[in-house]
Amino acid sequence: MEDRKIRIKAFLGGFFNSQNLGDDQDIFALGFVNSLLAMQLVSFLEKEFEIAIEDQDLDFENFKTVNNMAVLVERKRSAMLASA
């Protein structure tokens, strides 16, 4: 889980200074998330963690914080393993 958070923060670091970003900090409240970044974030999570983000995953809570994204990744990967 910690490794995933580091990788998510590293990705976000390409868009803003994420060094001091807290795991539970609301990234939408920081004001830099536009539709381009929103789609890049989906694409990053899919490629980096080999998951597929689907329509039912579209909930701002899932993408709001580094912690929430890591939980989403964990949930998706567990579901994939269970159905494999």
Place this chain on the structure above:
Amino acid sequence: MAQAIENPIMQMELSPAQKEARLRFRGFVQEHIRPYAAQWDRDEAVSPKVIDHLRSLGYLGSPVRRSEGSMDPITYGLLTEEIARGCSSVRSLLTVHDMVSIGIWRWGCTELKAEFAEAVAHGDLLCALALSEPEAGSDAANVATEAVLEDGEYVLSGTKRWTTFGQIADLFLVLARCEEKLTAFLVPANSPGVSRKPMSGIIGTRASLLAEIVFDDCRVPKHYMLGKVGFGLSHVISTALDHGRYSVAWGSVGIAQACLDACLHYTSSRRQFGCALRDHQLVQRMLTEMIVHTRAARLLCYRAGYLRSTGDPGAYAETLVAKYFASRTAVRSANDAVQLHGANGMSDEYPVGRYLRDAKVMEIIEGSTQIQQVAIAKSPLAEI
């Protein structure tokens, strides 16, 4: 001691299959599109026959994951370039149909996909994007069309304009406000409450059957919403627009190449001051600019296509760059092409006037040049 690099050669070449596909696309366009493009432009309508042809060859819906597999982004780009080289209006059909098809496949729920995914993937149902409104163009977040949940159905009300192929589309991807949040819906054209009015007198991509679409208490099942409430613009329409920009970038390369083809031919055969136009140095300067910018635009498209092939998140930003540069190149090339043709360039006996009109459209659709300038300047600079 320096470590040996396993493969030091950067791959910059199409695969044999891609090269073969490009020749196939070129042959199809030469035979079935190019000879008719000027007439379609005058008629303000592409023929139903060419749409049937695109469908039968599997060119409509080709980027989505059909049972027979999807077309890879580079091959898709080659197809788009070749079609645009013949007729930008036909290219625009491919663009809008595939934008919506991808949106459905990416963000539709299981029930919606069971109903429409295969039909759009094979072009059996034609799609159009109903985004712009009389008072909302570049400012898409300001759409006024409303959707209200009522008795288990969504009821849509509002007016859309500039809907490419809106005159004949079977399905519309519509951006509306729902609970005050931007939300996307798929609306069949035959739904009660949908009416359309052809828009004529357009100067560019004249044959693309534009329409104004009115939704008057139009009811659609609840599962016709794509994504979730509030994700319509940020994810659903953004997915469609991203594909649209990729398609428009390649289409712009096609126009620029068509301009170059026309100018190389014209300046070789037309003689002034005792020699071919091509032998005049100022003409050579214009041809060189056209050649170099067209190649540079194509390389940016290859780069965007490569990143799309690998699922790289940077593909979104790279596609913006490709669209920005290629659409400006198309306009510049077409402008110079008309200039090189002199008075003939202003006549519809030559195609370059049409190329200029079509090129200008590319700087406006799927994010105007000015919108791209804002977006690119804000993009991460990691690549640089």
